[in-house]
Structures are given as structure tokens and as C-alpha cells.
Amino acid sequence: MxxxxxxxxxxxxxxxxxxxxxxxxxxxxxxxxxxxxxxxxxxxxxxxxxxxxxxxxxxxxxxxxxxxxxxxxxxxxxxxxxxxxxxxxxxxxxxxxxxxxxxxxxxxxxxxxxxxxxxxxxxxxxxxxxxxxxxxxxxxxxxxxxxxxxxxxxxxxxxxxxxxxxxxxxxxxxxxxxxxxxxxxxxxxxxxxxNKTESPHQRLPSFRYEELQKGIICPACRMLSMVSGRGVCKCESCGHKESVATTVLHQVEEFQLLFPERKLTTREIYKWCGEVLSKKVIWRILSNNFKSVGEYKSRYYK
Missing domain, CATH: 3.40.1350 (Trna Endonuclease; Chain: A, domain 1)
Incomplete structure (x- = not known):
């Protein structure tokens, strides 16, 4: 086959x-x-x-x-x-x-x-x-x-x-x-x-960054109920567990899907995750998986 x-x-x-x-x-x-x-x-x-x-x-x-x-x-x-x-x-x-x-x-x-x-x-x-x-x-x-x-x-x-x-x-x-x-x-x-990846007839509701609830959506049950522990994130709804790095990368993917025009920064992902993960952890994961552009406060990732 x-x-x-x-x-x-x-x-x-x-x-x-x-x-x-x-x-x-x-x-x-x-x-x-x-x-x-x-x-x-x-x-x-x-x-x-x-x-x-x-x-x-x-x-x-x-x-x-x-x-x-x-x-x-x-x-x-x-x-x-x-x-x-x-x-x-x-x-x-x-x-x-x-x-x-x-x-x-x-x-x-x-x-x-x-x-x-x-x-x-x-x-x-x-x-x-x-x-x-x-x-x-x-x-x-x-x-x-x-x-x-x-x-x-x-x-x-x-x-x-x-x-x-x-x-x-x-x-x-x-x-x-x-x-x-x-x-x-x-x-x-x-x-x-x-094959085209995006339909010209999409029917998406209007939305703004400020109105969306922040936090981490569980990839298993799709509830906004993931919390951080020692090296892992756990869903309080279904018990699903995954590494913090996997969780952060999932959130980056979702953030870029919804807001492709916004720069990917440590602060943006920290806020998007509902401030439940440390900025230091997010910075390390972004640095290991994306190319850094700029320095200090102007730094973002591609």
C-alpha cells in the first residue's frame, strides 16, 4: 500500500x-x-x-x-x-x-x-x-x-x-x-x-488580542486549564501531561496562527500563556528553537 x-x-x-x-x-x-x-x-x-x-x-x-x-x-x-x-x-x-x-x-x-x-x-x-x-x-x-x-x-x-x-x-x-x-x-x-493551503471563502469572526482570554489550552481535551509544574505542564481538567517545552511551542504555534503580524517575543508568549510560566523558561525555549533578532528589549524571534 x-x-x-x-x-x-x-x-x-x-x-x-x-x-x-x-x-x-x-x-x-x-x-x-x-x-x-x-x-x-x-x-x-x-x-x-x-x-x-x-x-x-x-x-x-x-x-x-x-x-x-x-x-x-x-x-x-x-x-x-x-x-x-x-x-x-x-x-x-x-x-x-x-x-x-x-x-x-x-x-x-x-x-x-x-x-x-x-x-x-x-x-x-x-x-x-x-x-x-x-x-x-x-x-x-x-x-x-x-x-x-x-x-x-x-x-x-x-x-x-x-x-x-x-x-x-x-x-x-x-x-x-x-x-x-x-x-x-x-x-x-x-x-x-x-493545492492551496488557505480557502478564499473563510468565515472567521472578528477578534482582537485584548478580548481573548489568555492561558494554555490543553491539546487533549481542548480546555483552557493547563498549569505549570516541575518541568511539565498538566491539565487540571483531564490530567494530560507534557513537557514545558512542548507546551510553549504549542502556544507559539497558536499565537502565530491568530496573530501572524505580531512579533514573537518572550513577553508576548508570557502574556499569552496567562503568566503561568516564567519568562526565563520561555526565553530559553524560544532561544533554543527560533532565530533571535535584535538585542535586549528589542529582541524577537523568527
Whole structure:
């Protein structure tokens, strides 16, 4: 088996995860965040299953590609030597039904039809491949991952994979797959080269440094409840432990994600961590892991 798996968590979700712990989101902002999070969990589940099963194929996920001034997202691709399998992954929960080309959640809340989304993505991917001189057949499906999902009135020939069909579908791909050649790896490399790391359609709430709650978010339970001990930081909520150096580097990563325009200094990270770590410890960790620029009070790190 060969597999390429991109970083699964999009930047927009990372930002919203951090903001949701450090400020109160509006009801609409929180709903959007939870939908994004649930969708990501569905993609994680399917990609994990696709990556673990045997067989010669490449797995790509969470691609954001622009072609002919049109941006489109690919939830998951499985590349075999003879075919490309494209998936629109949905983690919907509850009862849904199709009525013509409209898609509803019961009793009657209309949602974007994932079958129409799939057709658009497949068409754009096909155009992109042709522009690259490639004519590999594409088999496209919507895959529903949540075990508590039910869809009524779906035509028998709909390109849909239900939760209880995922394992057999992946097994079918493995049984048909032949040994990969440089052709498949070349397609994967070209798609990865075109992948964009940031969506032009991000929906982030406005925020200011001053309004965000300071402190250390636990990487395990995502609570703002990490405290410092002798060489380690411990979460008072779930008991997770990690070295102080690891904790500081996590906080630096989050700080730079939220405020890329602010200079990375000992004082900034000291304040960002809620003043629970000593400046001397933070200074030593920053000095060991980043390049120092300037001296004394004007010193910052890159």
C-alpha cells in the first residue's frame, strides 16, 4: 500500500477551535464552527479507513484547487493505476430525503444537495486533468459516514455510499487495484503542487488580542486549564501531561496562527500563556528553537 495523507485539519478550523475557547462566539458563528468540525470528523473517519486497508493506491484528502479562476474542494481521492475515485464526504446525522434535485433534512429543511456538489467537483477535476494531458477515468461518489444517517427516496442508481457500505466499497477497490506506476504518482504530485493551503471563502469572526482570554489550552481535551509544574505542564481538567517545552511551542504555534503580524517575543508568549510560566523558561525555549533578532528589549524571534 502507498498512501499520501495531507494535513487533515484546515486552517479555518484550527482558528475557530482556538477562538471558541478564548472568546464567546455568536450563535451563528458557533453553529458554523460545529458544522465544520463535524464535517472534518467525517473526513477523518473515511480517510483513516481508506488509508489502512491493503492495496496499491494513493490517498489524497482535503485538497483545495483553483483552475480557470474557479476554486473547488476535494474531500478525498483514491488513485489507482487505472481509475481515480472521487468522494464528497458528508457526516450528516438524522433523517434526510431527496425530492427531485433537492435535498432535505426531515421534516423539511432544505440543504445543499451533495449530489450536485459532487457533479460540480467531478466536472472541474475532469477539466483540470485534461488540461494536464491526463484522461484517467473518474468514479465519483457521495459517502455518508455517520452510522445514524438515513436517506429516503434515493434512486437506486445514485452514486451514494452509505455507512454500512464503506468497508465493502474499499475492499472492492483493493481487489481491483493493480501495481502502481509513476503515472499515478505523477498525478498525485501535480495535484499536491496545485493545492492551496488557505480557502478564499473563510468565515472567521472578528477578534482582537485584548478580548481573548489568555492561558494554555490543553491539546487533549481542548480546555483552557493547563498549569505549570516541575518541568511539565498538566491539565487540571483531564490530567494530560507534557513537557514545558512542548507546551510553549504549542502556544507559539497558536499565537502565530491568530496573530501572524505580531512579533514573537518572550513577553508576548508570557502574556499569552496567562503568566503561568516564567519568562526565563520561555526565553530559553524560544532561544533554543527560533532565530533571535535584535538585542535586549528589542529582541524577537523568527
Amino acid at each position: 502507498k498512501a499520501i495523507v495531507l494535513p487533515l485539519k484546515p486552517k479555518e478550523l484550527l482558528l475557530l477551535e482556538s477562538l471558541s475557547k478564548r472568546k464567546k462566539l455568536s450563535a451563528e458563528e458557533n453553529r458554523y464552527f460545529l458544522n465544520l468540525k463535524k464535517g472534518h470528523e467525517g473526513e477523518l473517519l473515511f480517510t483513516d479507513l481508506a488509508s489502512k486497508t491493503e492495496g496499491d493506491r494513493l490517498v489524497l484528502n482535503n485538497l483545495l484547487i483553483e483552475h480557470n479562476q474557479t476554486t473547488f474542494q476535494i474531500d478525498c481521492l483514491i488513485l489507482t493505476e487505472t481509475r481515480i475515485f472521487l468522494y464528497e464526504v458528508k457526516n450528516f446525522e438524522g433523517d434526510f430525503y431527496l425530492e427531485g434535485d433537492k435535498f432535505y433534512k426531515k421534516p423539511r429543511r432544505e440543504l445543499n444537495n451533495p449530489l450536485l456538489q459532487l457533479n460540480r467537483t467531478a466536472s472541474l477535476l475532469r477539466q483540470l486533468l485534461l488540461s494536464l494531458g491526463l484522461n484517467t477515468p473518474i468514479e465519483a461518489n457521495v459517502v455518508f459516514t455517520h452510522p445514524a444517517f438515513t436517506l429516503y427516496q434515493a434512486p437506486l442508481d445514485s452514486p451514494i455510499i452509505f455507512p454500512n457500505q464503506i468497508t465493502n466499497h474499499l475492499r472492492m477497490i483493493n481487489n481491483q487495484a493493480t501495481k502502481l506506476t509513476n503515472k499515478s504518482e505523477s498525478i498525485a504530485a501535480k495535484l499536491l503542487q496545485l
